[in-house]
Amino acid sequence: DKSASDGTRPTDVSTVNDTLSSNTTVMLRNIPIKYNNELVMDYLESSGFSGTYDFIYLPVDYSRGSNVGYGFINFKYESYAKRFMSTVDGVQLPLSGNSTKVCSCSWAYIQGFEANVSHVVGNPHDIFGSKNNVIILDSNGNRVPLSPRVVPDMQQQQQQKCSYYERRADQNKRSRPPPCGDSQKLFVGGIPQDVHETTLTHCILHYLPVGCNIVDCTIIRDSRTGLSRGFGFITLDSSDSVSYLLNTCRTTTNNGSSVVLNGRQLSLRRHSH
DSSP: OOOGGGTOOOOSGGGTTGGGOOOOEEEEEOOOTTOOHHHHHHHHHHTTOTTSEEEEEOOEETTTTEEOSEEEEEESSHHHHHHHHHHHTTOOOTTOTTOOOOOEEEEOSSOSHHHHHHHHTTOGGGGGTGGGGEEEBOTTSOBOOOOOOOOHHHHHHHHHHHHHHHHHHHHHHHSOOOOTTOSSEEEEEOOOTTOOHHHHHHHHHHHSOTTOOEEEEEEEEOTTTOOEEEEEEEEESOHHHHHHHHHHHBOSSTTEEEEEETTEEEEEEEOOO
16 A cells, blocks of 8 residues: 555545545644644654645734644545544644643544635735745645635625724734633524534634634533533634624624524623633
8 A cells, every 4th residue: 555645545445435525624732832834744744644635724823923722734535634633642742842731633613625725715814924824735745825816795895804803903902901701712592402513613604704713612412312402602713703703793682693593593692701
């Protein structure tokens, strides 16, 4: 069998249905703060994963000038992604310094090369140069420049989103740290009983600016029946994402929102500890 490091598709039986699989994108947690996309790529290349991936994205906390501790890697086939997860999960990356944290791997909510590229292109954080934190490779392993797709109907909307983040960045410099309840976690009510976490995640992502991500999504279920209790929690990648979602989707009703799932209006509010 050919090695995955040469960029060719593996030939073992477990990978026959790789092209039909939707799980190719891995969320990597506990990345050392010194890392950028280049260091992640160096680690992949030196660890036997050359030719197996085509997308790397590390969100950045621009107030600190470092990554936020997690990133996303899309692999060409599910078998490559699974091998990466089994290899890296529980491992401490180089340049971890005095940190005792080890890597944790899970499937990302946004899956696939096209979906990830589309989600990052037009990122509202472009005013901060977020495209420098993305690596895209073509089928031959050559780097591809990330440039926005021209969608005339979206241009004005994207400009408004950028202006919003400019204002938020300026406010954050002058304001005090947010109170304990002002976190990245939101309470979500009014969830239809038959809805799964994946469906809720995709619904919320539809209302977020391109480039923002949902880190975690949990629907609370009855311990005896396993049925949804109609509410849950989502954790976004930044407090700015939380503010954007609440400010743009708020209605006049108490905790109401314009977010609709399966015909039902969801209620959104900050999670109180």
